């Protein structure tokens with residue numbers, strides 16, 4: 001998925017790669033099924049609206065046009081070419097035979113894995129990684145077990161807690177019969193679908209301040225999302241994204257990117273809601289603005305980076321990851337979630353953090369590729 005944390009400032013096309021990198025063939029695999037209705041199918045609701053600031057009721061900060069996913073993949077492909085790789089970009093179009101044939105036919109050194117779902121289901125992401133594993137095909141990013149664990153927020157939180165890593169207090173409700181008012185959590189609370197991502201099911205109404213609203217929202221999540229409801233203490237405060245690059249001894253946290261909520265209207269909570277992430281015509285989209293490096297006391301930066309390193313190690317992410325955190329008014333940090341294989345579009349949190357660390361976009365992608373290649377070389381020598 002491509003979110004709006006994408007800006008159009010283009011990267012430099014300098015080619016500073018070595019001849020070794022030049023020979024590496026990278027298969028850039030993604031799954032993109034365009035979903036926008038064709039012109040004839042448009043309903044009156046889809047008709048163009050008046051896009052002036054006056055009509056919108058706010059001044060847009062980002063472009064109002066969505067950048068097509070194809071364009072984002074093309075940008076990543078170009079950056080990999082600029083980094084010196086031979087790139088074979090391929091849209092698997094939700095068809096396993098296509099993926100299978102492509103990998104069987106081509107001489108590929110490493111897969112750059114951007115497949116985030118299959119058959120419209122994010123929980124299939126892990127199976128795609130399993131397929132590379134079975135083929136013994138080197139690939140970038142997290143292994144299946146990490147993708148599975150991080151998809152399940154309550155499970156991931158349980159692992160974080162087992163390592164004494166701070167995450168908001170929570171309970172999980174599996175069916176309404178289990179719902180209880182005796183939960184010991186402090187309001188306000190936020191109710192989230194337990195296994196969604198991309199802010200699915202997270203909107204203003206997710207934050208509740210009474211038992212009545214908590215019950216109604218929990219019921220809504222169970223019924224509409226057909227999955228467990230995670231009820232968490234709501235952490236009022238700042239939102240930080242900490243990117244982690246590399247593995248083992250070369251694993252490192254990058255400068256912190258913050259999502260600022262300046263100018264968010266009073267009636268909206270300061271969260272990265274579904275609307276804030278995906279709806280360019282919603283005011284929240286234009287009031288969730290990344291800023292990097294975040295202006296934080298040095299000790300807080302250090303602590304957030306340490307937590308991110310430990311959290312990604314605990315969940316077993318590889319090559320690159322992003323840890324979402326909130327910081328309350330006392331400066332206490334809470335891990336909301338660990339994102340293995342986070343969105344890599346230019347202008348996203350991780351790309352900004354890399355830039356603040358002196359890595360251009362193409363260098364960031366190159367680092368990820370080399371990190372995956374290194375692992376496969378090590379595995380080969382281990383088995384010798």
Ligand SMILES: Nc1ncnc2c1ncn2[C@@H]1O[C@H](COP(=O)(O)OP(=O)(O)O)[C@@H](O)[C@H]1O
Nearest residue numbers: 168197198199200232233234235271272324336
């Ligand atoms: N406990 C919480 N306290 C405050 N804000 C939260 C909390 N949980 C989620 N949010 C808000 O909702 C957004 C999405 O939640 P997150 O758990 O990161 O799920 P997703 O996988 O959809 O990104 C966060 O970026 C944050 O703004």
Ligand SMILES: [Mg+2]
Nearest residue numbers: 199324336337
């Ligand atoms: Mg998140």
